[in-house]
């Protein structure tokens with residue numbers, strides 16, 4: 001298995017009860033796109049604020065009291081711990097309620113859960129980050145993590161795409177990565193508008209044109225399921241082995257800790273065994289229900 | 291371990307005695323649906339009519355719905371308060387061997403990795419006193435699953451009906467202690483134990499339904515992608531979820547908030563993999579189709595759970611067969627897996 005390093009999964013339980021959330025305060029809200037917002041938050045409890053740690057790729061169960069819980073990955077990097085961030089696309093009940101919150105509002109947080117990206121495995125490699133839409137949220141945590149320890153890694157390519165220029169998230173990050181001489185950053189949109197001077201085309205096509213070398217490289221792919229489905233074959237064509245392709249899977253996760261049952265793919269529980277998997281693992285799943 | 295006996299007419303007194311230490315639950319049809327409810331005194335007639343409850347006893351440990359914590363808001367923000375357990379020590383009297391075994395299967399899930407506070411606080415406060423079955427249903431198939439009407443796995447005490455008396459056997463240390471402290475127990479004679487054995491043998495023979503579970507995980511694995519088979523199997527299921535809600539080994543749950551009269555609380559309630567929304571995400575649903583959900587239910591019990599925990603997560607209690615409104619029958623599925 002490519003991912004041999006399972007994160008050590010630090011635990012931060014409130015009152016010894018895994019279901020009891022910590023109270024966190026929203027400090028800042030960034031309007032990423034018309035339907036996506038980033039929330040900066042910090043724990044109310046000072047000790048937890050100091051001690052909390054997590055790994056890129058891990059997620060939490062976020063809640064609004066009276067509305068309910070939903071899982072989101074932590075989109076900030078563990079290397080920048082003065083506050084935490086998560087990004088939310090407005091798609092349902094809980095996400096709409098989150099979008100109605102203002103700075104100062106209190107939310108609940110349980111976590112971090114899941115395995116996180118295999119940093120040890122990425123060390124010393126050429127990295128190709130491929131993301132679509134809000135899929136950049138888990139990946140930007142990893143990208144900043146890697147950039148903050150830049151000398152541990154080799155060449156870095158980032159390919160990011162969205163439906164339209166207005167759908168590009170984290171444009172402030174895109175700008176700084178574009179300026180970073182140690183990063184090869186490519187942004188693309190499915191369809192540009194009048195003012196768009198950048199690249200047009202779907203992420204898998206752009207990947208094929210750029211053709212990053214598979215030699216001593218790892219590709220990390222996050223985005224909508226269709227994008228991932230079309231990206232893997234392109235990577236394979238470029239010579240990436242299934243073990244060199246890493247992604248995160250999305251499921252409706254309620255408990256986050258392997259109990260409520262709904263996130264399974266056969267005997268794999270995405271909340272506990274994932275959400276980060278290599279394609280080598282995914283290929284061996286009993287079920288194709290992902 | 292210790293073996294004793296008690297006369298059936300002493301039973302009410304014994305339950306009264308245990309009620310001083312425990313909330314004692316016994317089988318009852320008070321609500322119209324056979325289930326475990328609080329011992330009211332006197333009436334032990336369930337011993338004669340009771341074959342098994344409709345609602346599984348898991349309800350006493352993993353309730354259909356439970357409050358996890360409440361929340362309130364003041365100038366300083368939110369305050370959360372863990373909801374107190376609704377019962378102290380409890381004793382489930384008359385639980386059937388299959389249902390005790392089922393709890394042992396749930397224990398594994400709720401204990402592993404992160405311990406489930408709510409499940410564990412009830413479970414650790416629960417004593418299980420089983421009565422071996424004498425009159426199993428036609429739909430019971432526990433003997434196919436290396437269990438049977440006299441299986442003691444998961445129980446603290448096991449009672450065997452020998453006519454006017456029960457032979458009582460301590461299975462765990464906790465069971466032995468309880469037995470030693472209880473009044474009105476007499477030592478079981480060799481003759482009593484022989485009668486108990488005979489009673490068990492007869493009961494075992496009465497379980498006639500059979501499923502072939504040999505090489506089960508692998509055989510199911512081979513049929514996993516046989517969509518045609520699963521579509522055929524699932525055709526008449528109406529996705530009502532009764533089989534899962536009544537199954538003693540099903541544990542899927544949902545977490546939701548409710549607010550009323552200035553008081554809010556987070557609840558856990560049972561959920562079902564038979565429901566389409568169970569896995570539904572805003573854009574995708576990995577088990578949108580009924581056949582995928584039926585497959586998940588069967589395979590969770592007979593393939594996924596065994597892969598993770600080395601036991602088939604079905605006790606053969608037969609509830610899902612007896613109580614399905616369209617007569618969907620898991621034994622027929624298991625006995626018709628292609629390629630056997």
Ligand code: SF4
Pocket residue numbers: 526527528529530531532533534564613614615616617618
């Ligand atoms: S009880 Fe019967 S109809 Fe209802 S979900 Fe189960 S198998 Fe389907």
Ligand code: SF4
Pocket residue numbers: 533536537538539540591603604605606607608609610611620
């Ligand atoms: S699947 Fe059916 S027979 Fe098996 S334990 Fe559940 S209800 Fe009983």
Ligand code: FES
Pocket residue numbers: 252253254255256257258259260261262263264269270271272
């Ligand atoms: S989210 Fe509950 S089991 Fe994975």
